[in-house]
Amino acid sequence: MIAKFCSAKAKPTVMANYLLNDRLDDHTAQCIYGDKNVWLNKMRGFKANHPYLSFVYAFSGIDSEKLTPEIEQNVIQQFLDVYCPEIPKPFLNILAVKHEDKGNNEIHILLSNMRYDSNKMVRFSPSHKGEYLKKLQLLQKKINNQHGFENPNDIKQTNTIIDTFKMLKTSKERLSCLTTLIEEKVADNQIGSRDEIIKHLNQLGFNVNRIGKNYISIKNDEMRVSVRLKGVFYGEDSINEMIRYRHNLKSSKTGSGFSLDDEKELTRIVDKHAQKLKQSFLKYQNSTKALNKQNDIQRQKNTKAQNIKIKSRKKNNGKFSNAINKISRAIKNIARFAKDHFKQSDANKQTKLTDRRITKAKSETSKLLARFFNSQPAPYTTTTGVIIETNKINKNESHTKINKN
Known part of the structure; x- marks a missing residue:
């Protein structure tokens, strides 16, 4: 099995x-982890130059026969443990598809x-200064050792030998x-008898x-x-000879498994990767807390300013009420003055008409003053109130002027 990024x-x-096209109908592709529609829905709101990783487990023909649903889920889980350490699955968006490519099985992980607990982009495959490839x-070596898959180094060496064989003349x-x-092949216990040698040579085209x-x-x-x-x-006793040959090999030739040092x-x-992811998430949390704190402070300032504005308006409304009362008292003084200087019998009708006019004048004055004071700052309101008070009509002074006339 070969593990690689695409x-x-x-x-x-x-x-x-x-990955999930017409091959679904041909049963050559199968979604084995996640859901296509869910994965795409989450990806629609994510804008980045590289919004996803594309990872592939490529299995040879022999390894494909060993695959089971349990092994498939195990290799997917090991990929998540290595590349997404300590991140809960609900906060990841994953799609895994098993499909056939050139007759061999592949598990493709997106x-x-x-x-999705921070809605921030994360580097799930950082370089670590050259440790990315290591x-x-x-990971590839560990999975091959656990499930008995073919070593890609041996496969690569075999292909090299066959290519070299085609170039040889003698x-x-x-x-x-x-x-x-x-x-x-015998040393790696991939061939154990003469019949297996014949089978392997047939696979190579001989x-x-x-x-x-x-x-x-x-x-x-x-x-x-x-x-x-x-x-x-190549003799009749090939099985025993191959066992004896492997037994006499030096230990250095048989140490191709996943060792404790590799683990x-x-x-x-x-x-190291998990620590970097943790630091990045803590940085996000701290920045979020600071932003929330700033928002709270700004909200408190806005509330305080709004309260001050309300108090100022109430205060202005009080000044506005004082001005209205002064105007009302001035108008009533005019009405009383009119009643006192006309004959009582002739003034009844005039008094009723005057009362209606006073009521209407008070209503209109209230509307005009309300519109005026709400459109002007507080100091102007105070000044206007003083002007009204100083221009108040005095009954006695008016009475004196009329008598003189």
């Missing part, structure tokens, strides 16, 4: 539709680069190349022409002459 330049909608290799060189390949007591004769389309593989591995190193890198 390019994430495609838009989220394009990527999700590529991870949104956002924490973490990826250790039978001696080709024989040495194939012998080296078989010995490495045809077995003849099987002898201690040899195998093979040929392919690019070879004019057959090559005969000789030795204890410690992976834990150290993951803890």
Whole structure:
């Protein structure tokens, strides 16, 4: 199994539709974690140059046969533990799809680069100054060791040997190349008998022409002459010979598993990543608290200013009421003055008419003064109140002037 990151330049909608397209009907693709619609709905409001990670587990033909639903969920969980340490799943947006590619199975994971408890972008695959690649290799090695998957280094070496074999011209060189390949497969316990050697050679494109007591004769389309593989591995007692060969190997050749030192190193890198994620989240929380505190202070200032404004308005309303009362008293003084200087019999009708006019004048004056005082600042209101008070009509002074006339 090979673990790798792929390019994430495609838009989220394009990527999700590529993984879950017509292959769903052909049963060559299956969503094994998350939901496509939920993943896309969360991604719509996220604008960034790289809004998601694209991670792939690529399995060989042999590894694909070993896959079970339990193993699939386990490898997905290990990816989340390594790349999203100490982040609860409800705050992650994940979509995992199992599909076939060139006859082999792949598990494709799409991870949104956002924490949904803070709605902030997060780097789930930081470089750690060169430790990014090391973490990826250790995760790959750990999963291969746990579930018995093929080592990609061995696969790469096998492909190199086959490519080299095609370039060789002499039978001696080709024989040495194939012998080296078989010995490495036996040493890694990937081949355990002569029958398995024949099966592996057939998979590589070789045809077995003849099987002898201690040899195998093979040929392919690019070879004019057959090559005969000789030795204890190709005889009737090949199983015991291969066991003896592995037993005599040096320990350095068999130490390809996931060691305790590898586990410690992976834990150290993951803890370092978790610490960075924690510091980033604490920074967000502190900035949020500071912002909320500022908002509270501003809210208190606005409330205080509003209260002051209300008090000022009430105070102005009091001044406004005093002015209205003074005007009302002045108008009543005029009415009394009119009644005193006309004959009582002729003044009754005039008094009633005057009372109506006074009532109407008071109503209109109240509306005009209310509109005026509400549109003017407090100092102007005070000054106006003084003017009204100083211009108040005195009954005795008016009475004196009329008598003189």
